[in-house]
Amino acid sequence: MYKIHNYIDGQIVEPNSDKYLTITNPATGEIQGNVINSNKYDFEKLITSSKNAFNLWSQETPLRRSRILSNFKNLIEKNLEELAQIISREHGKTFEDAKGSVTRGLEVVEFACGIPHLLKGDFSQNVGRNIDSWSVRQPIGITAGITPFNFPAMVPMWMFPISIACGNSFILKPSEKDPSCANKLAELFTEAGLPNGVLNIIHGDKSVVDNLIEAEDIKSISFVGSTPVAKYIYREAANYGKRVQSLGGAKNHLLVMPDANLDQAVDGIIGAAYGSAGERCMAVSVAIAIGNIGDALVDSINSKAQTLKVAPWTDNEANLGPLISKEHKEKVENYITIGENEGAKLILDGRNYNIQGYENGFFVGPTLFDNVKKEMQIYKEEIFGPVLCVLRVENYEEALKLVNEHAFGNGTSIYTSDGDVSRHFTTNCKIGMVGINVPIPVPMAFHSFGGWKQSLYGDHSMHGMEGVRFFTNLKTMTSRWPKSITKGPEFKIPTN
Numbered sequence: 001m002y003k004i005h006n007y008i009d010g011q012i013v014e015p016n017s018d019k020y021l022t023i024t025n026p027a028t029g030e031i032q033g034n035v036i037n038s039n040k041y042d043f044e045k046l047i048t049s050s051k052n053a054f055n056l057w058s059q060e061t062p063l064r065r066s067r068i069l070s071n072f073k074n075l076i077e078k079n080l081e082e083l084a085q086i087i088s089r090e091h092g093k094t095f096e097d098a099k100g101s102v103t104r105g106l107e108v109v110e111f112a113c114g115i116p117h118l119l120k121g122d123f124s125q126n127v128g129r130n131i132d133s134w135s136v137r138q139p140i141g142i143t144a145g146i147t148p149f150n151f152p153a154m155v156p157m158w159m160f161p162i163s164i165a166c167g168n169s170f171i172l173k174p175s176e177k178d179p180s181c182a183n184k185l186a187e188l189f190t191e192a193g194l195p196n197g198v199l200n201i202i203h204g205d206k207s208v209v210d211n212l213i214e215a216e217d218i219k220s221i222s223f224v225g226s227t228p229v230a231k232y233i234y235r236e237a238a239n240y241g242k243r244v245q246s247l248g249g250a251k252n253h254l255l256v257m258p259d260a261n262l263d264q265a266v267d268g269i270i271g272a273a274y275g276s277a278g279e280r281c282m283a284v285s286v287a288i289a290i291g292n293i294g295d296a297l298v299d300s301i302n303s304k305a306q307t308l309k310v311a312p313w314t315d316n317e318a319n320l321g322p323l324i325s326k327e328h329k330e331k332v333e334n335y336i337t338i339g340e341n342e343g344a345k346l347i348l349d350g351r352n353y354n355i356q357g358y359e360n361g362f363f364v365g366p367t368l369f370d371n372v373k374k375e376m377q378i379y380k381e382e383i384f385g386p387v388l389c390v391l392r393v394e395n396y397e398e399a400l401k402l403v404n405e406h407a408f409g410n411g412t413s414i415y416t417s418d419g420d421v422s423r424h425f426t427t428n429c430k431i432g433m434v435g436i437n438v439p440i441p442v443p444m445a446f447h448s449f450g451g452w453k454q455s456l457y458g459d460h461s462m463h464g465m466e467g468v469r470f471f472t473n474l475k476t477m478t479s480r481w482p483k484s485i486t487k488g489p490e491f492k493i494p495t496n
């Protein structure tokens with residue numbers, strides 16, 4: 001049993017609060033640790049530290065900030081295995097998955113190392129006669145991020161490297177379900193030379209989130225999590241005059257045209273639907289079989305899904321691990337029951353999945369529904385587990401309509417060898433991230449990550465230039481260059 005406390009001013013601090021939340025091992029169902037649920041005195045300490053840090057850090061040159069980020073990048077690389085172990089132990093995902101997720105976060109640090117270039121600004125000469133105009137981006141102040149359980153390193157790293165590179169201080173409130181990774185990242189950043197207080201970690205539940213929203217000194221909130229909470233954060237934080245980027249849930253559709261390379265499509269679907277036990281906001285949870293490809297698609301997914309190994313992260317051969325909690329396992333299993341009752345054809349049932357020695361773990365096996373209809377609850381709602389719904393439609397037009405009429409708009413993908421259809425799809429789908437013959441079109445760090453509709457509330461996506469814009473205030477100067485009336489003949493300017 002271990003205890004996780006706040007990381008403030010470059011160190012772990014003793015809390016004032018005496019309330020703790022439990023951290024469970026998803027593979028065994030046992031409580032393995034506790035995390036502090038911070039109170040208002042812990043919060044006050046946090047704000048003082050973040051405020052002092054901002055005053056100094058915002059004066060630091062972008063080049064020096066970049067050098068510290070570069071040291072941080074090297075330390076993450078050096079500690080990649082340890083970070084991945086911390087993630088797998090609390091989240092339950094496979095070790096390879098955990099390592100991959102740290103690497104995706106690391107790429108944002110690499111992007112942020114280019115901050116001197118990214119903050120260069122614009123210049124226009126002669127906007128009027130002898131008048132020039134230029135723009136700069138300046139830090140906004142104390143910024144805060146609230147993150148979900150499913151990517152304890154990657155999602156926070158979508159936010160804090162860029163905010164800090166831009167000259168802000170950053171407060172992270174990680175998920176209470178897997179909080180340890182955040183502290184380790186903060187320790188490594190301190191070791192890299194980041195001044196104390198520039199990155200602080202506060203732990204807790206909704207009460208801490210509400211403190212962040214209400215704090216006058218905090219200028220922006222970045223959120224990633226479920227849609228109901230994303231909506232709440234967007235509304236409340238805007239009400240307190242904050243800048244907000246609030247990313248919500250998803251129901252990502254993958255279209256399979258009759259001319260698709262079926263093996264490639266099925267391999268893509270298997271990884272995207274069942275990898276990370278479906279607990280990914282870019283997971284494929286809906287496959288749309290177009291035309292006559294339905295039977296072959298369902299048969300192939302079914303046979304490949306049955307070969308997947310569901311096991312704890314300590315098993316090197318595991319393809320997927322457990323779900324995050326008992327409540328979440330029950331929720332996912334309940335959706336499977338709902339799907340049956342709604343009349344969808346249950347091809348593969350992942351309920352009551354037992355692994356010897358891990359009988360109390362939160363495992364759900366790969367699940368496959370065929371003949372799902374758009375009116376069904378299992379189609380409309382986010383399940384966030386290893387459950388794939390197959391819908392059959394006659395043509396591409398019908399499939400596009402399904403994609404566009406769905407409430408979520410995070411990611412989508414199409415498998416086809418037809419350039420015409422692909423181009424129509426990328427142009428006309430109402431979705432933020434689109435793949436052509438790739439299953440999970442997650443943008444790289446130098447592009448930006450974000451969905452449409454109920455998958456994102458706010459004006460800016462995460463990382464890439466969108467991140468730089470979100471974490472800076474734009475200032476534009478206009479200057480007429482005066483002639484000094486006191487200067488002598490040595491200032492004479494030649495006339496053309």
Ligand code: NAD
Nearest residue numbers: 147148149174175205206209225226229247248249250281
């Ligand atoms: P969640 O919304 O339950 O929690 C996210 C964060 O909000 C946590 O830090 C939690 O402590 C806090 N929180 C929870 N309830 C709250 C409340 N009522 N008021 C204020 N704060 C609250 O999400 P989760 O279960 O941790 O993560 C899974 C969800 O995140 C899924 O819906 C998934 O699609 C989504 N997600 C989205 C993206 C994206 O990029 N759009 C990425 C990853 C995860």
